[in-house]
Amino acid sequence: MKVTIVSIGDELLIGQTVNTNASWLGKELSSLGVRIQEVLTISDDPLQILRAIENTESDLIIATGGLGPTKDDRTKKVLAQYFEMPLVLHEPTLKHIEAFFSHRKRPMLQANIEQAHLPEGCEILPNAWGTATGMWFHREDLSVISLPGVPYEMKGIFTEEILPRIKERYSLNALFHRTVVTQGLGESFLAERLADWEESLEQLNLSLAYLPAPGIVKLRISSFRGAEDESLIEGKIQELHSLIPNLIVGYEEDTIAGVVGKMLSHMQATLGTVESCTAGNIASKMVEIPGSSDYFRGSLITYQTALKTALLDIPEAFIEQYDVVSEEVALRMAEEGRKRLKTDYCLSTTGIMGPSRGDSKDEIGTVWIGIAGPSGVSAKRFSFGDIRSRNIEMATLVALNLLRLSMMGSKIERLG
Amino acid sequence: MKVTIVSIGDELLIGQTVNTNASWLGKELSSLGVRIQEVLTISDDPLQILRAIENTESDLIIATGGLGPTKDDRTKKVLAQYFEMPLVLHEPTLKHIEAFFSHRKRPMLQANIEQAHLPEGCEILPNAWGTATGMWFHREDLSVISLPGVPYEMKGIFTEEILPRIKERYSLNALFHRTVVTQGLGESFLAERLADWEESLEQLNLSLAYLPAPGIVKLRISSFRGAEDESLIEGKIQELHSLIPNLIVGYEEDTIAGVVGKMLSHMQATLGTVESCTAGNIASKMVEIPGSSDYFRGSLITYQTALKTALLDIPEAFIEQYDVVSEEVALRMAEEGRKRLKTDYCLSTTGIMGPSRGDSKDEIGTVWIGIAGPSGVSAKRFSFGDIRSRNIEMATLVALNLLRLSMMGSKIERLG
Numbered sequence: 168m169k170v171t172i173v174s175i176g177d178e179l180l181i182g183q184t185v186n187t188n189a190s191w192l193g194k195e196l197s198s199l200g201v202r203i204q205e206v207l208t209i210s211d212d213p214l215q216i217l218r219a220i221e222n223t224e225s226d227l228i229i230a231t232g233g234l235g236p237t238k239d240d241r242t243k244k245v246l247a248q249y250f251e252m253p254l255v256l257h258e259p260t261l262k263h264i265e266a267f268f269s270h271r272k273r274p275m276l277q278a279n280i281e282q283a284h285l286p287e288g289c290e291i292l293p294n295a296w297g298t299a300t301g302m303w304f305h306r307e308d309l310s311v312i313s314l315p316g317v318p319y320e321m322k323g324i325f326t327e328e329i330l331p332r333i334k335e336r337y338s339l340n341a342l343f344h345r346t347v348v349t350q351g352l353g354e355s356f357l358a359e360r361l362a363d364w365e366e367s368l369e370q371l372n373l374s375l376a377y378l379p380a381p382g383i384v385k386l387r388i389s390s391f392r393g394a395e396d397e398s399l400i401e402g403k404i405q406e407l408h409s410l411i412p413n414l415i416v417g418y419e420e421d422t423i424a425g426v427v428g429k430m431l432s433h434m435q436a437t438l439g440t441v442e443s444c445t446a447g448n449i450a451s452k453m454v455e456i457p458g459s460s461d462y463f464r465g466s467l468i469t470y471q472t473a474l475k476t477a478l479l480d481i482p483e484a485f486i487e488q489y490d491v492v493s494e495e496v497a498l499r500m501a502e503e504g505r506k507r508l509k510t511d512y513c514l515s516t517t518g519i520m521g522p523s524r525g526d527s528k529d530e531i532g533t534v535w536i537g538i539a540g541p542s543g544v545s546a547k548r549f550s551f552g553d554i555r556s557r558n559i560e561m562a563t564l565v566a567l568n569l570l571r572l573s574m575m576g577s578k579i580e581r582l583g
Numbered sequence: 584m585k586v587t588i589v590s591i592g593d594e595l596l597i598g599q600t601v602n603t604n605a606s607w608l609g610k611e612l613s614s615l616g617v618r619i620q621e622v623l624t625i626s627d628d629p630l631q632i633l634r635a636i637e638n639t640e641s642d643l644i645i646a647t648g649g650l651g652p653t654k655d656d657r658t659k660k661v662l663a664q665y666f667e668m669p670l671v672l673h674e675p676t677l678k679h680i681e682a683f684f685s686h687r688k689r690p691m692l693q694a695n696i697e698q699a700h701l702p703e704g705c706e707i708l709p710n711a712w713g714t715a716t717g718m719w720f721h722r723e724d725l726s727v728i729s730l731p732g733v734p735y736e737m738k739g740i741f742t743e744e745i746l747p748r749i750k751e752r753y754s755l756n757a758l759f760h761r762t763v764v765t766q767g768l769g770e771s772f773l774a775e776r777l778a779d780w781e782e783s784l785e786q787l788n789l790s791l792a793y794l795p796a797p798g799i800v801k802l803r804i805s806s807f808r809g810a811e812d813e814s815l816i817e818g819k820i821q822e823l824h825s826l827i828p829n830l831i832v833g834y835e836e837d838t839i840a841g842v843v844g845k846m847l848s849h850m851q852a853t854l855g856t857v858e859s860c861t862a863g864n865i866a867s868k869m870v871e872i873p874g875s876s877d878y879f880r881g882s883l884i885t886y887q888t889a890l891k892t893a894l895l896d897i898p899e900a901f902i903e904q905y906d907v908v909s910e911e912v913a914l915r916m917a918e919e920g921r922k923r924l925k926t927d928y929c930l931s932t933t934g935i936m937g938p939s940r941g942d943s944k945d946e947i948g949t950v951w952i953g954i955a956g957p958s959g960v961s962a963k964r965f966s967f968g969d970i971r972s973r974n975i976e977m978a979t980l981v982a983l984n985l986l987r988l989s990m991m992g993s994k995i996e997r998l999g
Contacts, residue, residue, distance in 0.1 A: 205625050205631070454975070466863055474924065
């Protein structure tokens with residue numbers, strides 16, 4: 168079974184919106200064993216929508232977008248015409264839309280009433296999260312599912328209405344993936360280090376992909392024979408553990424913040440941060456994870472130099488003497504933070520993110536990261552680059568990875 | 584002139600990576616007046632790459648991905664075969680790759696040397712940011728540009744090598760867009776309020792698109808007649824200012840953090856935050872903007888309830904009495920933060936992001952946002968929803984918008 172995802176909307180083509188819907192659907196479908204043939208992003212234009220349907224080589228098209236209440240939303244009309252189904256008022260949908268607005272104590276608009284007119288004969292996929300109903304059009308050779316483009320509505324309908332029916336209606340050849348998340352070595356160096364191991368995968372008919380992202384390289388091992396290869400792949404991952412023990416951060420969707428959170432939780436330890444150049448980015452990454460209030464206490468964001476004195480009592484003369492971006496200041500920040508936030512661990516960052524140099528004499532891209540923990544305090548210097556947003560991201564990832572390595576040192580164990 | 588963007592990589596199809604390259608290219612190209620026909624995301628598979636080239640209706644294909652040093656990167660070979668150009672060692676590229684590694688004090692690998700073998704006869708687009716060279720293949724009816732998938736390398740080559748040549752080689756019918764960023768009213772309500780205005784746009788042959796994102800609706804006005812409609816569109820935007828004066832946050836790529844930053848800078852005022860449930864997300868949004876150290880001082884992230892007492896001296900009994908998520912606590916947080924951070928304005932957040940309820944008795948999704956400023960302190964209650972990440976994002980956007988409205992109150996003026 169092959170699926171084409173069609174993402175409809177000028178805002179996607181002209182780059183005003185990033186196509187996160189397609190990646191979410193891709194993830195969900197491929198984990199079911201559905202093969203994504205392609206993702207096609209097109210304009211809100213009836214001719215383009217028709218061309219996408221007519222040219223497809225897939226069995227199922229999942230289209231998102233163009234179902235809103237405004238005049239630039241054309242998908243429903245195009246599909247109704249293509250499948251020759253008149254638009255008729257669908258009473259249960261109208262009731263739902265009425266309830267939706269009365270619950271929010273807002274008036275219902277004419278445009279919303281029109282959203283209850285649906286193609287007669289399509290399978291209706293209720294939208295509990297909004298007013299644009301999903302639709303499933305059936306024909307022997309081709310099915311088309313149309314969903315709203317608002318991500319949480321699309322996700323809700325997909326999860327509740329579509330996912331169980333795909334499992335029921337299609338017999339799927341499970342594609343089996345396992346992904347190992349690594350941090351600390353670039354793609355080429357990792358590939359060189361893993362050359363023999365990679366060859367051994369090929370001999371087992373397993374395929375390997377390197378997925379680099381700033382600071383991280385994911386290794387994805389795939390089998391088209393499905394879950395029967397699971398133990399084979401597990402064995403190869405065990406080998407990887409002896410080849411690059413410190414570089415493996417986690418698996419699948421693991422993030423460094425999530426892994427650090429699990430370790431802290433497991434060790435019943437607490438974390439705080441004193442951030443200058445990352446300005447709360449480490450804290451907010453930690454808090455994205457549900458339950459983080461068990462181990463993450465809080466932070467002092469001493470972005471301006473004067474706050475390093477006001478909040479941490481680091482004397483002006485000390486900062487003057489060593490430079491605000493220095494090992495000495497990073498160490499003091501981590502130590503003072505650990506005391507004031509009363510945590511087991513405290514990360515500190517001080518650096519120059521660019522484009523201007525700020526209060527430091529060092530080069531743009533320089534970041535000192537400090538860690539204070541039960542066994543003492545240390546700091547390390549990094550040189551990232553010229554791009555501000557990338558520097559912030561890299562400093563955040565690297566700081567959390569230093570904490571991970573430091574915690575592993577104090578209590579080494581396998582994290583699953 | 585029509586362009587198809589082809590994004591190559593299984594990681595995009597299975598949703599492991601979000602296709603930000605396509606949106607970036609879409610933005611760049613459409614601002615040049617190039618029409619993006621479609622974005623096609625396909626597998627790292629030679630047959631799929633060939634099919635994309637053979638089926639295109641565009642004049643130019645810009646392909647990204649599949650140029651890395653590892654074995655799963657196949658684009659270069661496929662294109663060399665399709666255009667019948669043998670791969671030969673390109674000396675300047677080899678020198679560049681050697682310099683790239685020696686500068687980083689890292690050994691060069693065999694796989695990197697192979698990256699210097701390029702199709703003979705294609706136009707070579709040097710990559711100053713990495714080791715995968717860009718290539719431009721020319722044929723009368725169709726050109727294909729191949730770029731690496733690593734975003735900053737792709738962006739670097741596009742900006743330095745491709746953009747100036749596209750301007751030179753193609754005569755472009757400028758597509759003219761103007762986008763107004765609004766915050767504070769949902770899509771349907773905005774559309775109802777703007778119905779007459781929207782109709783007046785249609786009469787002028789201008790098209791309008793509503794681009795909703797969490798907390799924000801962008802209004803994009805487009806003309807296919809190019810910049811000659813600029814003053815016409817400007818006039819319609821002026822009308823919009825009288826229709827929805829407080830809802831307009833900015834224009835084009837403006838973010839609420841950027842707009843707030845500009846206002847603070849203009850007023851020579853400073854900002855700090857005391858964040859609980861947003862845990863540094865407001866601070867890190869402010870600091871994404873270059874130059875933010877002029878007005879953003881820092882934050883106290885009192886994520887755990889105990890830190891609200893330890894760092895802000897809000898008595899435990901006070902928090903107990905009113906609930907940690909309450910107007911009283913939000914007000915105290917903002918006031919205490921303003922004092923301790925010595926800022927003109929201080930934002931505070933305290934809320935329950937879910938999935939668990941934490942220390943509060945209120946409902947999941949409840950957030951109190953406080954603002955302390957020169958003219959006093961106030962707080963407002965919001966009910967967002969069940970999704971943790973969305974609640975954090977919404978609270979951040981709404982807090983910054985409250986600050987914007989509050990600053991407008993103290994000194995009302997047009998922001999450009």
